Amino acid sequence: MTMNKEFSEITNGFRRTLRLMEKPEKTALVFASFLMLITGVLTNLPAVILGRLVDKLVGAENFDVSIAIPFIALIIGIIFVREALTVVRKYFVENVTTQTDKKQTVNVIEHLLKTDITNINQQQIGSLHGRIFRSIQGMIKIIKLGFLDFFPVFFSGLAAIAIALTQKPLLAGVMILVIPVGLFIIVWQVSSQKGIRVALLRGKEKIDGAVVEMLGGIETVRALNTENQEVAKVEEVAEAMRKKEIRHHIFMALFDSGKYLNEAFFYVIVISLSIFLAAQGIITKGDILVYSIREIFLSKRMAKKDLSQIMPTQ
Secondary structure, three states, X not given: OHHHHHHHHHHHHHHHHHHOOOHHHHHHHHHHHHHHHHHHHHHHHHHHHHHHHHHHHHHOOOOOHHHHHHHHHHHHHHHHHHHHHXXXXXXXXXXXXXXXXXXXXXXXXXXXXXXXHHHHHOOOHHHHHHHHHHHHHHHHHHHHHHHHHHHHHHHHHHHHHHHHHHXXXXXXXXXHHHHHHHHHHHHHHHHHHHHHHHHHHHHHHHHHHHHHHHHHOHHHHHHOOOHHHHHHHHHHHHHHHHHHHHHHHHHHHHHHHHHHHHHHHHHHHHHHHHHHXXXXXXXXXXXXHXXXXXXXXXXXXXXXXXXXXXXXXX
């Protein structure tokens, strides 16, 4: 139930972000997604080619460097094409984020100037300012995390699994298992730490509001000789935030350790199964290297670009 709730909140965050975007930006993101699919396939091809190269070298009676040249040239070509497409994709995404940042800032300021003054006066100006621009930056961060980090890895992972399924479904099934276990750890991480991140954001807003009010009435503060009291108020909030943040970082380190242990466990299983199948003649020796590279890619990059990074924007 908790997993469904967290996924629902993350999905709703992406949906709200997309609804606030205009049609040209949405079209650019669709094109960027298409490029992700292509680069996802290209990312997995060097491992397949390298496996075929190993098979060729193992089966050759005499080792000749010339055998490897076409394979290496093909790998280099694929890498260049992939990186060129990646640059184009990043341009589209970054252009969308800068356009969205500009448009949302203008829209918010326009709306703020038309808002009832009574409602504005009920807020701490510094806190309101911080909340507005952190919200815009949170929206931009969701776009970047989605289309620069998570979705490219997601498409690459899908391509890796699809290629593995066409070759050896058994190994592909084992490779897939790393994803649900990793996602469970990530969702647990998000659900347990989300409230802390929100509390830290609210604490920063409180300090913003206090500082702006103090600067606005600094003459009164000095006249009443209350500098120490005002500093003590800020220090109290800052210390509470510090305690929460260090606790948060400790838990994050433990969750990250759990994710890497999960990767190591499934990596050992995939390699062991690959060696066993190669010994039985079901797969080639080069396939051991292929599945090793795929499992490393699938687990490491999924962990590096996981959904828990969305937490600061909650």
